[in-house]
Amino acid sequence: MTAASSFLRDAPIEHVIVPPQASELAARYDGLLAILTVICGAVLLLITVLIVVQAVRFRARGGGPRGYDRLRARHWWVEAAWTLPTLIIFLGFFAGGLALYLAAFEPTQAPALTINVIGKQWMWKAEHPNGAREINELHVPAGVDVQLRLTSQDVIHSFFVPALRVKRDVLPGRYTTLGFNATRPGIYSLFCAEYCGTDHSRMRGRVVVLEEAAYADWLSRQDAAATPAAAGAVLFRSLGCSGCHAGDGPVAAPSLAGVYGRRVPLADGRFVLADEAYLRDSILLPRKHVVAGFAPVMPSYAGQVDEAELLHLIAYLQSLGAPTGPAAGPAPEEVAP
Amino acid sequence: MSTTASPPLGRRLDTRAAAAGRNYLNESTSLRSWLLTTDHKRIAWLYLASITFFFFIGSLAALLIRLELITPAGDLVDSDTYNKLFSLHGIIMVWFFLVPSIPTTLGNFLLPLMIGARDVAFPRLNLLSWYIYTLGGLFTLTATLAGGVDTGWTFYTPYSSMFSNTAVVMAATGVFVVGFSSILTGLNFMVTVHKLRAPGLTWFRLPIMVWTLYATSLIMVLATPVLSISLLLIVLERVFGIGIFDPALGGDPLLFQHLFWFYSHPAVYIMILPGMGVVSEIIPCFARRPLFGYRAVALASLGIALFGFLVWGHHMFVSGQSLYAGAVFSLFSFLVAVPSAIKVFNWTATLYQGRIHLTGPMLYALSFVGLFTLGGLTGLFLATLALDVHLHDTYFVTAHFHYIMVGGMVTAYFGGLQFWWPKMTGRMYSEIWAVIAAITLFIGFNLTFFPQYLLGIAGMPRRYHSYPEAFQLLHVASSAGAVLLAVGYLLPAIYLPASLRWGRRVDNPWGALGLEWTAADTPPIKHNFHQTPVVTGPPYGYRNDAEPA
Ligand code: HEM
Ligand SMILES: [Cu+2]
Numbered sequence: 001m002t003a004a005s006s007f008l009r010d011a012p013i014e015h016v017i018v019p020p021q022a023s024e025l026a027a028r029y030d031g032l033l034a035i036l037t038v039i040c041g042a043v044l045l046l047i048t049v050l051i052v053v054q055a056v057r058f059r060a061r062g063g064g065p066r067g068y069d070r071l072r073a074r075h076w077w078v079e080a081a082w083t084l085p086t087l088i089i090f091l092g093f094f095a096g097g098l099a100l101y102l103a104a105f106e107p108t109q110a111p112a113l114t115i116n117v118i119g120k121q122w123m124w125k126a127e128h129p130n131g132a133r134e135i136n137e138l139h140v141p142a143g144v145d146v147q148l149r150l151t152s153q154d155v156i157h158s159f160f161v162p163a164l165r166v167k168r169d170v171l172p173g174r175y176t177t178l179g180f181n182a183t184r185p186g187i188y189s190l191f192c193a194e195y196c197g198t199d200h201s202r203m204r205g206r207v208v209v210l211e212e213a214a215y216a217d218w219l220s221r222q223d224a225a226a227t228p229a230a231a232g233a234v235l236f237r238s239l240g241c242s243g244c245h246a247g248d249g250p251v252a253a254p255s256l257a258g259v260y261g262r263r264v265p266l267a268d269g270r271f272v273l274a275d276e277a278y279l280r281d282s283i284l285l286p287r288k289h290v291v292a293g294f295a296p297v298m299p300s301y302a303g304q305v306d307e308a309e310l311l312h313l314i315a316y317l318q319s320l321g322a323p324t325g326p327a328a329g330p331a332p333e334e335v336a337p
Numbered sequence: 338m339s340t341t342a343s344p345p346l347g348r349r350l351d352t353r354a355a356a357a358g359r360n361y362l363n364e365s366t367s368l369r370s371w372l373l374t375t376d377h378k379r380i381a382w383l384y385l386a387s388i389t390f391f392f393f394i395g396s397l398a399a400l401l402i403r404l405e406l407i408t409p410a411g412d413l414v415d416s417d418t419y420n421k422l423f424s425l426h427g428i429i430m431v432w433f434f435l436v437p438s439i440p441t442t443l444g445n446f447l448l449p450l451m452i453g454a455r456d457v458a459f460p461r462l463n464l465l466s467w468y469i470y471t472l473g474g475l476f477t478l479t480a481t482l483a484g485g486v487d488t489g490w491t492f493y494t495p496y497s498s499m500f501s502n503t504a505v506v507m508a509a510t511g512v513f514v515v516g517f518s519s520i521l522t523g524l525n526f527m528v529t530v531h532k533l534r535a536p537g538l539t540w541f542r543l544p545i546m547v548w549t550l551y552a553t554s555l556i557m558v559l560a561t562p563v564l565s566i567s568l569l570l571i572v573l574e575r576v577f578g579i580g581i582f583d584p585a586l587g588g589d590p591l592l593f594q595h596l597f598w599f600y601s602h603p604a605v606y607i608m609i610l611p612g613m614g615v616v617s618e619i620i621p622c623f624a625r626r627p628l629f630g631y632r633a634v635a636l637a638s639l640g641i642a643l644f645g646f647l648v649w650g651h652h653m654f655v656s657g658q659s660l661y662a663g664a665v666f667s668l669f670s671f672l673v674a675v676p677s678a679i680k681v682f683n684w685t686a687t688l689y690q691g692r693i694h695l696t697g698p699m700l701y702a703l704s705f706v707g708l709f710t711l712g713g714l715t716g717l718f719l720a721t722l723a724l725d726v727h728l729h730d731t732y733f734v735t736a737h738f739h740y741i742m743v744g745g746m747v748t749a750y751f752g753g754l755q756f757w758w759p760k761m762t763g764r765m766y767s768e769i770w771a772v773i774a775a776i777t778l779f780i781g782f783n784l785t786f787f788p789q790y791l792l793g794i795a796g797m798p799r800r801y802h803s804y805p806e807a808f809q810l811l812h813v814a815s816s817a818g819a820v821l822l823a824v825g826y827l828l829p830a831i832y833l834p835a836s837l838r839w840g841r842r843v844d845n846p847w848g849a850l851g852l853e854w855t856a857a858d859t860p861p862i863k864h865n866f867h868q869t870p871v872v873t874g875p876p877y878g879y880r881n882d883a884e885p886a
C-alpha cells in the first residue's frame with residue numbers, strides 16, 4: 001500500500017483538552033459535559049473526603065471508646081437515603097443525554113446538502129453533489145445542514161470530527177448517515193475512530209468549514225468530472241441495466257422511474273420502502289427482494305461495481321423523478337421463486 | 338463470622354501458628370504432588386504462578402505501547418507491530434489475567450475455607466480447569482510466536498474474519514479453550530456454595546467474598562458460551578468462507594458486536610465483582626466494624642450479575658443501531674450503575690465510628706474504593722447517549738475501563754493477596770514495604786490514566802500508533818506515570834517472595850474473623866479443618882472497642 005503519499009498534514013490543533021466548538025451542537029455538548037463533570041466531581045470529592053476524614057478521625061491510635069453509631073441503627077433508611085437521590089440523578093443524566101441526542105442526531109428536516117463519503121483501508125473519499133471529489137479532506141459550507149452518507153469499501157471505520165462532537169461508524173454493506181451544522185469556519189481534525197488495520201492511525205484527515213460563498217467558490221474551482229447522477233447514467237448503460245430496464249428489451253423488468261422512496265410490493269407479499277439500502281440490495285443481491293410480478297432474472301452485480309459506483313447508480317436512480325404512485329409494470333401475480 | 342468457639346478479638350493468635358505442624362504445603366513436596374494435586378489450596382498456587390506469568394507478558398506489551406506513544410510519530414515499532422502489541426496486551430490481560438485473577442487464586446484458596454468445606458465440590462474438575470487454562474495459554478502464546486494477532490481483544494468483524502492476515506484462528510482458539518476453564522470453575526464454585534456450606538451457614542451469613550464469587554460464577558456459566566460461539570463463527574467465516582459477518586458474503590457486520598458484547602459486558606463484571614468481594618472483607622477487618630448494609634451489598638452483587646446482561650448495546654451507540662435500542666441500553670446502563678453506587682456508599686459508611694488501621698491491605702482497599710468510584714462515574718458519562726458520541730472509541734474509554742479493571746480489580750487483587758498471604762504461607766511480609774507499594778501504585782496509577790480522560794475529551798482516538806503532535810504532552814505524562822505504576826507492581830513481587838524466607842511466622846496477624854482465620858490452622862491442613870465448624874451468627878463480628886492487633 002503506497003498510501004503514504006496520500007497522508008495529509010494534520011489539521012492545526014490548538015486545544016489541550018476541550019476541542020473548539022465548531023457547531024451549535026458542540027456548545028450544548030460541552031454544557032452537558034460540564035454538568036456531569038461538576039456533579040460527578042462533587043460525588044468523587046465527597047467520597048474521598050469521607051474516606052480521608054474518617055481514616056484520620058477514627059484512626060486506631062486515637063484511643064478511647066467510639067461513639068454511638070447512629071447510621072447503623074437505622075441502616076435501611078440510610079440505604080434509601082443514598083439510593084433514591086442516586087437514582088434520580090442518574091435518570092436526569094439519562095434524560096439530558098437522550099434529549100441532546102434526539103436534537104442533534106434525529107434530523108427534523110431534510111438536509112440541504114448530502115455528501116457521499118466512502119471509507120476504505122486507509123483513506124476517506126468524499127464526493128460532492130456536483131461531482132467534486134476529494135481524499136482525506138472534506139470541505140463543507142458553514143451554516144448549512146449537511147448530511148454525510150457513509151459507507152465502507154472493506155472493514156468498519158468510524159468518521160469522527162472532535163470539533164463538531166460527532167462520530168458515526170462507517171459500515172461495509174450499509175449506509176449510515178451523519179448530520180451536522182458547522183457554524184465556525186476553520187480547519188478541523190478528522191479521525192478514523194474504529195480500528196481498521198495497519199494504518200488505522202494514519203486514516204486522519206481534515207474537515208474544512210468554509211463560509212457558504214467560499215464553499216460555492218471552492219466547488220466551482222474543482223474539476224468535477226460529472227455529477228454522481230450523470231456518472232450513474234453512464235454506468236446504467238455500460239453495465240447493461242438499460243437493456244432490461246429501459247422497457248423495450250426482451251426481458252420484463254420494472255420501470256425504475258420514481259422508484260426511490262416508493263413502497264414496493266414484493267413477490268412474497270411484503271412491501272418495502274425503496275431507500276438507498278433497498279436499491280443497493282437490488283443491485284448486489286437481487287434475490288433478496290424480488291419485485292412482485294417479475295421473474296427473478298436480474299443478475300447480481302456484486303464484485304463488478306465498487307462502493308463509489310454504487311453510490312453513482314443510486315444517485316442516478318434517485319434522479320429519475322419523485323415517487324409516482326404504485327409500482328409501475330404488470331399487475332402483481334404469482335411468481336415462481 | 339462467629340463460630341461456636343469465637344476467639345478473642347484483636348489478640349494475635351500466634352499460639353496456634355503451625356510452626357512445626359503439618360499443613361497443606363509440607364504435606365508432600367514432590368513436583369508430582371503439585372501437578373496432580375486436587376487440593377484447592379494448591380491449585381490456587383498453580384493459578385497464581387500462571388497468571389503472574391501472563392500478567393508479566395501483558396505488562397511488557399503495555400510498556401512497549403507506552404514507550405511508543407511518547408512521541409507522536411510511530412517510530413519505535415511499525416504499525417503492524419504496534420497493533421499486535423495492543424492486541425496481545427488486551428487478550429492476555431482480559432482472558433489470561435483479569436478474568437481468572439481473583440476467582441482462581443484467592444477464590445480457589447478461600448471459598449472452601451470460608452464456607453467450612455474440605456474442598457470444592459469437584460476437586461478433579463478444579464485441576465482440569467487449570468490444565469485447560471494452561472492449554473489455552475499455550476495456544477495464545479503460539480499465536481504470538483506465529484507472528485501475532487492484530488485484531489484487538491474485541492475481534493471485530495469483518496476485519497478479523499476476512500481482512501486481517503495474522504494468526505487470528507490460533508488466538509481465537511486460545512480464548513475459546515480458556516473459556517471452558519472459566520465455565521468449569523464457575524460451575525464448580527456454584528455447586529460448592531449450594532452444597533457444601535457448613536452447618537448453620539445460611540446464605541445471609543456468607544461473607545460478601547462468597548456472594549461475589551457466586552455472582553461471578555453465574556456470569557461465567559451463562560455468558561462464556563456466547564463468547565465461544567462468536568469466536569467459532571469467526572473461524573467458520575475465516576476458514577470456510579461461510580458468510581456470517583462480512584456483507585460481501587451476505588453477512589451482517591454488526592451481528593458480531595451484539596454477540597461479543599452480550600458476553601463482554603457481563604464479563605466486565607466478572608472482572609470487578611471479585612474485587613468488590615475482597616475489599617468487603619478487608620475494610621471491615623481494619624475498620625473493626627461489621628460491613629455496613631451487609632444485605633444490600635450481597636443483593637447488589639446478584640443484581641449487578643443479572644442486570645449486567647441487559648446493557649451490552651451501550652458499546653454500540655454510534656455503530657448504527659436504532660435510536661430506540663440506544664435509548665433503552667442507555668437507561669439500563671444507568672440502572673445497573675445503581676447497585677455499584679450503593680456498594681461504594683456502604684464501604685464508606687463502614688468506616689464510621691470504626692477503629693481504623695491503615696495497613697498495606699487497607700490502603701489497597703481504600704485505593705480501590707476511590708479508583709473504582711472515578712471509573713464508575715466516568716462510565717456514567719459514556720452511558721449518556723449524546724456524550725458517548727464524542728467519547729466513544731477515544732482514550733476516555735481507555736481511561737474508564739482501566740480505572741475500573743486496573744485501578745479497581747488489580748488493586749483489590751494485590752490487596753487481597755497480601756491480606757491472605759499470612760494465611761496462605763504462614764509468614765508475614767514486610768508491612769512497611771506494602772504501605773510504600775500501595776501508595777506508589779495509587780499515585781502511579783492516577784498519573785498514568787488520568788491524563789487519558791483528558792486525551793479522550795480532546796479527541797484522541799484509541800488504538801492509534803501515531804497521533805497529532807498536539808496530544809504529546811498528555812501522552813508523555815501518561816507514560817511517565819506508567820514507570821511509577823510498574824514500580825508499584827514490582828515491589829510486591831520482591832517483598833512477598835522474600836517473606837517466604839525471612840518473614841516472621843504468624844497465625845492471624847490482623848485479628849481477622851471469618852472461618853478461614855478462626856477455624857483453620859495457618860497455613861491450613863490438607864483438609865482445611867480438624868472438625869467441621871459450626872456457624873451460629875452473622876459474618877463480620879468486628880467490634881470497635883477491641884484493642885487492635
Ligand atoms: C458503573 C457502571 C458502568 C457504566 C455505566 C459503564 C459504562 C460503559 C460504557 C457506556 C462503555 C462504552 C463506552 C464506549 O465504548 O463508547 C463502557 C466501556 C467499557 N467498560 Fe464500562 N461501565 C461501567 C462499569 C464498568 C465495569 C465495572 C467494568 C470492568 C470491570 C467496565 C469495563 C469496561 C470496558 C472494558 C469497556 C471498554 C471495552 C472496549 O471497548 O474495549 N465498565 N462502559
Ligand atoms: Cu480506522
Ligand SMILES: [Cu+2]
Pocket residue numbers: 601602605648649651652
Ligand atoms: Cu459495557
